Amino acid sequence: MKFRFDDQPHQSAAVSAVVDLFEGALVPPRDALAGQAPGAEGHADFWLEREILADNLAAVTARESVTVQRELQLLSETDLLGMEQSFPNFSVEMETGTGKTYVYISTALRLAEQYGLRKFVILVHSIAIRAGVVKTFEQTEEHFRAKYSNVPYTWGVLGENSALSDFAEPSSTVQFLVASVQSLDKPETNTLYASAEQPQLWGDDLTGVQQIAKTRPVVLIDEPQNMATPLRRQAIATLNPLVALRYSATHKEPFNLVHRLGPKQASEAGLVKRVSVKGIVAGEDGKPYVRLDKLRSVRRRLMGEAVIDHATADGARRGTVVLQNGTDLFEESGGLPQYRGLVIESMERKPDRIVFENGLTVKVGQETGVDHLAVWRDQIRHTIRQHLTRQRQIDTMGRDVKVLSLFFVEHVADYAGADAPLPGMFDELYREEWLRAGNAIEDMTEPGELRVAYFPSTKTGILKDTAGRATDAEYEARAYREIIANKELILDRANPRAFIFSHSALKEGWDNPNVFQVGFLRHTRSELERRQQIGRGLRLPVDQTGRRIMDPSMNRLTLIVDESFTEFRDGLNAEYVASGSADGDGEPGPELENADTEVIVRRRPALFNSPEFAELWKRIRYKARYRVSIAPNTLVTAVAASEHLEDLAFIERRANVVQTADLIYDDTGQVITADAAVAESRGERIVIAGQQLPDVVQLIEDQLQYGKFPLQLTRPTIASIVRAILTNSRKDYAQHVLDDPDRWARIVAGAIRIETIGQMVQGITYEPMDEESWWDAEVVFLEVESKNPPQPMPGNPDPQSGVAPAPDDGVNLFDHVDYDSHVERAFAAQLENDREHVKLFAKLPRRFKVRTPVGEYSPDWAIVYDEDGLHRLYLVRETKGTRNLADLEWDEAMRIRFARRHFAVGPEGAISYEHTTDTHGLLIGDTVDDIAQG
Numbered sequence: 001m002k003f004r005f006d007d008q009p010h011q012s013a014a015v016s017a018v019v020d021l022f023e024g025a026l027v028p029p030r031d032a033l034a035g036q037a038p039g040a041e042g043h044a045d046f047w048l049e050r051e052i053l054a055d056n057l058a059a060v061t062a063r064e065s066v067t068v069q070r071e072l073q074l075l076s077e078t079d080l081l082g083m084e085q086s087f088p089n090f091s092v093e094m095e096t097g098t099g100k101t102y103v104y105i106s107t108a109l110r111l112a113e114q115y116g117l118r119k120f121v122i123l124v125h126s127i128a129i130r131a132g133v134v135k136t137f138e139q140t141e142e143h144f145r146a147k148y149s150n151v152p153y154t155w156g157v158l159g160e161n162s163a164l165s166d167f168a169e170p171s172s173t174v175q176f177l178v179a180s181v182q183s184l185d186k187p188e189t190n191t192l193y194a195s196a197e198q199p200q201l202w203g204d205d206l207t208g209v210q211q212i213a214k215t216r217p218v219v220l221i222d223e224p225q226n227m228a229t230p231l232r233r234q235a236i237a238t239l240n241p242l243v244a245l246r247y248s249a250t251h252k253e254p255f256n257l258v259h260r261l262g263p264k265q266a267s268e269a270g271l272v273k274r275v276s277v278k279g280i281v282a283g284e285d286g287k288p289y290v291r292l293d294k295l296r297s298v299r300r301r302l303m304g305e306a307v308i309d310h311a312t313a314d315g316a317r318r319g320t321v322v323l324q325n326g327t328d329l330f331e332e333s334g335g336l337p338q339y340r341g342l343v344i345e346s347m348e349r350k351p352d353r354i355v356f357e358n359g360l361t362v363k364v365g366q367e368t369g370v371d372h373l374a375v376w377r378d379q380i381r382h383t384i385r386q387h388l389t390r391q392r393q394i395d396t397m398g399r400d401v402k403v404l405s406l407f408f409v410e411h412v413a414d415y416a417g418a419d420a421p422l423p424g425m426f427d428e429l430y431r432e433e434w435l436r437a438g439n440a441i442e443d444m445t446e447p448g449e450l451r452v453a454y455f456p457s458t459k460t461g462i463l464k465d466t467a468g469r470a471t472d473a474e475y476e477a478r479a480y481r482e483i484i485a486n487k488e489l490i491l492d493r494a495n496p497r498a499f500i501f502s503h504s505a506l507k508e509g510w511d512n513p514n515v516f517q518v519g520f521l522r523h524t525r526s527e528l529e530r531r532q533q534i535g536r537g538l539r540l541p542v543d544q545t546g547r548r549i550m551d552p553s554m555n556r557l558t559l560i561v562d563e564s565f566t567e568f569r570d571g572l573n574a575e576y577v578a579s580g581s582a583d584g585d586g587e588p589g590p591e592l593e594n595a596d597t598e599v600i601v602r603r604r605p606a607l608f609n610s611p612e613f614a615e616l617w618k619r620i621r622y623k624a625r626y627r628v629s630i631a632p633n634t635l636v637t638a639v640a641a642s643e644h645l646e647d648l649a650f651i652e653r654r655a656n657v658v659q660t661a662d663l664i665y666d667d668t669g670q671v672i673t674a675d676a677a678v679a680e681s682r683g684e685r686i687v688i689a690g691q692q693l694p695d696v697v698q699l700i701e702d703q704l705q706y707g708k709f710p711l712q713l714t715r716p717t718i719a720s721i722v723r724a725i726l727t728n729s730r731k732d733y734a735q736h737v738l739d740d741p742d743r744w745a746r747i748v749a750g751a752i753r754i755e756t757i758g759q760m761v762q763g764i765t766y767e768p769m770d771e772e773s774w775w776d777a778e779v780v781f782l783e784v785e786s787k788n789p790p791q792p793m794p795g796n797p798d799p800q801s802g803v804a805p806a807p808d809d810g811v812n813l814f815d816h817v818d819y820d821s822h823v824e825r826a827f828a829a830q831l832e833n834d835r836e837h838v839k840l841f842a843k844l845p846r847r848f849k850v851r852t853p854v855g856e857y858s859p860d861w862a863i864v865y866d867e868d869g870l871h872r873l874y875l876v877r878e879t880k881g882t883r884n885l886a887d888l889e890w891d892e893a894m895r896i897r898f899a900r901r902h903f904a905v906g907p908e909g910a911i912s913y914e915h916t917t918d919t920h921g922l923l924i925g926d927t928v929d930d931i932a933q934g
Contacts, residue, residue, distance in 0.1 A: 009709075014259045018258060026115045054070060069256055080235060117242075125226040125227055157177075181236075222247055277561060310332075324347070387405045390556075408536075511535060518558075572592065600786055622774050622907055623775065647747050648747055696737060700749045721752060757854060782845075789801065800820070811841060819843070859913070876903055
């Protein structure tokens, strides 16, 4: 299998946010050797105009969903060589699973393409992430070499082969060096700081780290929150960066945040799987329940926090209790008999634990009074059950996707020890669940062939428990190497292995897109594991051709955890908020769905097999390709007159800033003039001698190829548009083209994109494809489908989306209506109540799509309608909160306009398409008139 990569709008937006920072601010050297790229020897002679960079920062952050920033935040440190360093830092926040590594590699190649940068160091903090970066380079090589065909590049890993010497040598090829921060942060022992035994060619006797620093690279920092210690900040500074670009889902340092794709945004946009949680709450085993959460020192006294059972009017309920020496849990529990005699004798540090007078010892994170093996059995059982259900659902949909399930194991001995309980437990439960699902025993694969384990090990194959420490790196590297090497192999449906057991230390740097279930089998509980559980399975799945599947109905990750849903949800949100973000604001995580509130939506056989549905489906099931014909002269005229060019008039010359203020002194002679008292004016225009005039047509062409809706026009057409703008007698836009050519090109490209797609509505024609490719009703309208609707909560008693039961004798194709807004819910109720006219309706699943130039579109409703017994109408309706398309997002309105053209060419009979609201209803009058006139 080969993974396939496509340009994703959210990734293009993240790339552009960084690349646009350097427009006009990054000036290449003027005295490069003939025939050699400007950055071939590095970036020491590049000029970074920080005033312009700050202006660009304000412009970029104003358009992004982040706090507007106008001042550069620099990392200023004395590096590990004793040199003072100061350089700009910019942060990009992207939720786990949305392609962060892809984005920063693509960003680097765009920077190379547009500005001539050639040297990039990718700094990582763990072997897992380093291996993941290398794997991404391998998987994306064909894609990036096609996307950036004029930007040759290589990559190497510091410490392997000739990576360092290749990176330090002058080259017109873009060079990436993947380095672990551990190879930099100990100058006394790291070999990078050692002088070579023999001077290199031409007498160069620089140490390894000096060779890197000499190139003044762009440093791409992966997971920078793990590099915030003073020593690691110095290590970063030792690389002598031109600039540092920071990429993470959880930034902690407030460096300039230029782009954010948070967990909630990613989930709502369908860029990651939705997450549901099945909580297994441990039952009692006849012993007192005690869970010790933490010990802390309060005024030199040790205090503890624990969870125990409390007597209430409704029975025992678990809650928190504060502990100290002498605490009697019998009293604290309200007299529950199982706690009699449990009095704390001592509280101890290292290890953190409490000791009771009866000898019972409980460590932090440990639970007593529960049967862990029973909890594991339930977790494994429900993981297998969900796995089989998900695979059956996907097969029914006609998707060639292999489902994987992942178990995190806290101790290797639980799976691989002499008395390991997990293998036999899994095999037994798999056989039970296979038969429970109605499958034949003779069709079952032997359970032992379905499971595979990845654990850290020594060179001789002895498996190890590890905790991510530096001393564990060698052992963990073997496990990661095997996991990553087999990423494609395990996705092959010919390979029976589908259940992965892995050590709980393997928390980041690896994930497989087809993990749909994660079970976490623990002895103790950590408050910092929930995000990691989610992160291992968030990526969207791929099919057997390596193509990403975007179907939200199947893209659901189920976590099977050993705590209640409420505990997990609240704990996860606390982790997100505590982690903060790059501009200092923590935000809740993705919206979790409680797997125990699952609603089963069933198709109604009588309606599905009815003549009404057969005729409706015959008319709307076609797929169509579109062709666009635009007259270049019309487009040129439209763009030249576009109101979207008006910002060209406000482009100003790049200039020095002149600041004026009076000095005001206090009694000690200190100047206390306030910043607010400083007046600013524009000074001399900045003139960069020796620079070539910009190729504006090329700049516009580059802008059109990137962004949410890439657009390709012929170069002569773009040149004609530029000529028309420059010669427009009513608007003096020509005078500004040399003031800021990059911004001028960006504004023009934006106007071209909007006007071109607007022209497409008039010039587009749809043509039905061959019938063999049309939609299959069995694939679009699943017989049985599970939904996890949002539940009412105190702050949100009536969620916008949900699943409502349909009347038993209703005309809905399904026994529930799955609505995305209150408008849709009200519209469905109106359809049910109009039995005289509405004979059948269905909420069209998101699997049913119409192609448009601004992305795929899924309409809301398909309806069979009788008008006075004279006409039978077949309707497709889109419901919004308004009928005014100008009130909708631009691309949303454009999709509706294009859909109207699609449904106008139905090859099997007339289809009426309209967009409406719950107050405007079905808009039948115009439909009947059209049919009568037709």
